[in-house]
Amino acid sequence: MASPVNIVVGSHVWVEDPVLAWIDGEVLQINGHDVHVRTTSGKKVVANVSKVFPKDTEAPPGGVDDMTRLSYLHEPGVLQNLAMRYELNEIYTYTGNILIAVNPFQRLPHLYDTHMMGQYKGAGFGELSPHVFAVADVAYRAMINEGKSNSILVSGESGAGKTETTKMLMRYLAYLGGRSGIEGRTVEQQVLESNPVLEAFGNAKTVRNNNSSRFGKFVEIQFDKNGRISGAAIRTYLLERSRVCQINTPERNYHCFYLLCAAPQEEKDKYKLESPESFHYLNQSKCFELDGVDDSLEYLATRRAMDIVGISEDEQEAIFRVVAAILHIGNIDFIKGQEIDSSAIKDDKSMFHLKTAAELLMCDAKGLEDALIKRVMVTPEEVITRTLDPASAIVSRDGLAKTLYSRLFDWLVEKINVSIGQDPNSKSLIGVLDIYGFESFKCNSFEQFCINFTNEKLQQHFNQHVFKMEQEEYTKEEINWSYIEFIDNQDVLDLIEKLQLQALMEP
Numbered sequence: 001m002a003s004p005v006n007i008v009v010g011s012h013v014w015v016e017d018p019v020l021a022w023i024d025g026e027v028l029q030i031n032g033h034d035v036h037v038r039t040t041s042g043k044k045v046v047a048n049v050s051k052v053f054p055k056d057t058e059a060p061p062g063g064v065d066d067m068t069r070l071s072y073l074h075e076p077g078v079l080q081n082l083a084m085r086y087e088l089n090e091i092y093t094y095t096g097n098i099l100i101a102v103n104p105f106q107r108l109p110h111l112y113d114t115h116m117m118g119q120y121k122g123a124g125f126g127e128l129s130p131h132v133f134a135v136a137d138v139a140y141r142a143m144i145n146e147g148k149s150n151s152i153l154v155s156g157e158s159g160a161g162k163t164e165t166t167k168m169l170m171r172y173l174a175y176l177g178g179r180s181g182i183e184g185r186t187v188e189q190q191v192l193e194s195n196p197v198l199e200a201f202g203n204a205k206t207v208r209n210n211n212s213s214r215f216g217k218f219v220e221i222q223f224d225k226n227g228r229i230s231g232a233a234i235r236t237y238l239l240e241r242s243r244v245c246q247i248n249t250p251e252r253n254y255h256c257f258y259l260l261c262a263a264p265q266e267e268k269d270k271y272k273l274e275s276p277e278s279f280h281y282l283n284q285s286k287c288f289e290l291d292g293v294d295d296s297l298e299y300l301a302t303r304r305a306m307d308i309v310g311i312s313e314d315e316q317e318a319i320f321r322v323v324a325a326i327l328h329i330g331n332i333d334f335i336k337g338q339e340i341d342s343s344a345i346k347d348d349k350s351m352f353h354l355k356t357a358a359e360l361l362m363c364d365a366k367g368l369e370d371a372l373i374k375r376v377m378v379t380p381e382e383v384i385t386r387t388l389d390p391a392s393a394i395v396s397r398d399g400l401a402k403t404l405y406s407r408l409f410d411w412l413v414e415k416i417n418v419s420i421g422q423d424p425n426s427k428s429l430i431g432v433l434d435i436y437g438f439e440s441f442k443c444n445s446f447e448q449f450c451i452n453f454t455n456e457k458l459q460q461h462f463n464q465h466v467f468k469m470e471q472e473e474y475t476k477e478e479i480n481w482s483y484i485e486f487i488d489n490q491d492v493l494d495l496i497e498k499l500q501l502q503a504l505m506e507p
């Protein structure tokens with residue numbers, strides 16, 4: 001972005017640094033576009049004038065709690081402000097009415113206790129230190145006063161703290177709209193209690209986060225005319241299906257697979273399970289365990305959470321049968337069959353896994369085998385059955401595993417929703433959106449592409465809100481200020497959306 005003030009010899013400035021991102025210093029000399037800077041660490045660097053930003057030497061040492069108050073709203077200024085606050089354990093900062101949260105990577109219980117909730121209840125926005133409760137409080141007050149529904153959007157890259165933030169938002173909304181003196185468990189308790197179940201099936205270890213949500217979640221909390229919580233619904237979308245069949249070190253597959261492999265012996269015997277190392281869907285990565293997590297205890301905790309959410313013993317049994325069946329399906333291997341472009345089950349071991357998967361799914365083993373090594377095509381004239389070569393058989397095997405898993409996940413969400421209960425007569429609702437974060441891998445799956453696209457759309461929404469509207473305001477009031485240049489990916493979004501439309505229109 002263009003600097004609003006001239007940079008001269010003696011100016012205090014920020015220059016880019018390969019390690020620290022930005023480093024501050026003083027301008028020694030300017031030759032055309034080259035600015036010579038002596039950094040505070042004593043290094044001499046030369047930078048292009050377009051990459052040199054003025055430093056506010058009068059910025060308060062503890063930073064400002066609303067970044068619209070910064071003298072220079074440029075990247076190094078924003079990052080410096082966040083870093084200074086982070087040093088003081090201030091993880092929250094406003095930019096106008098948007099809250100920025102920086103992951104503390106440690107529990108800060110004093111920030112979230114009932115006393116804190118009491119403080120924020122009804123306090124004006126900006127009156128107290130920036131906090132996630134303040135955002136929820138504004139949404140709730142606006143709903144009560146204006147009688148309209150609201151949504152809170154949580155975005156950020158993977159591991160930034162979106163899901164933790166979402167939990168805090170829900171906890172605070174439950175505090176505001178909770179009903180006291182009611183028998184049994186309340187809706188808000190149920191929503192919070194459903195988390196461990198969803199996380200066991202929808203979360204996994206990624207490079208940056210040991211408990212990364214691999215699905216998007218929109219939680220609708222419904223309120224009655226008195227502002228009391230009357231129902232809730234969890235909507236999920238874009239589960240990362242590819243993870244079921246393909247993972248790389250140091251990632252893991254969905255937690256539930258490892259939990260089941262760590263179940264008590266009699267359970268493991270029932271599902272004919274061995275260690276995670278013995279399953280193809282798990283041993284493509286060398287990571288099997290999580291630091292500080294005991295999968296066998298987590299298994300029991302998940303079963304308990306399922307009890308609480310209202311999933312019966314029989315249903316739990318069926319759920320884990322499907323989970324085990326998927327692991328066995330992954331171990332079915334193929335060899336070339338006798339005819340060209342055909343395949344057969346590789347050996348006794350593969351046959352064992354095929355039979356076990358069929359038993360667990362309560363289907364016919366021969367039928368399952370045919371489904372994997374043959375493809376049936378229905379044309380208006382006839383039904384054609386074609387054999388598949390081993391590589392194609394693997395594709396259909398993995399396709400079956402992914403579909404089974406995503407159907408299981410959808411079924412679980414549906415079950416949780418029925419047990420929580422929606423209020424068809426609710427007056428208004430507050431929605432909290434927690435999506436899974438932007439990531440760029442060496443090779444991005446189609447799912448990650450969709451997620452990145454979604455993140456990009458949200459970023460546009462954010463830009464629209466913060467920059468574009470702000471700049472229009474300034475232009476309207478004829479206030480002279482330098483435009484903030486931001487990377488606008490709208491062109492790319494338009495391109496992808498056009499392509500999508502075209503794909504849909506093709507016969």
Ligand SMILES: Nc1ncnc2c1ncn2[C@@H]1O[C@H](COP(=O)(O)OP(=O)(O)O)[C@@H](O)[C@H]1O
Pocket residue numbers: 103104105106107108156157158159160161162163164165209211212213437
């Ligand atoms: N406000 C917070 N307080 C304490 N720990 C946090 C907080 N936010 C994030 N963390 C830590 O960071 C990890 C990743 O956060 P998470 O919300 O799962 O990220 P995301 O959903 O953005 O991928 C959490 O498991 C937790 O250990």
Ligand SMILES: [Mg+2]
Pocket residue numbers: 162163164212213434435436437
């Ligand atoms: Mg998450």
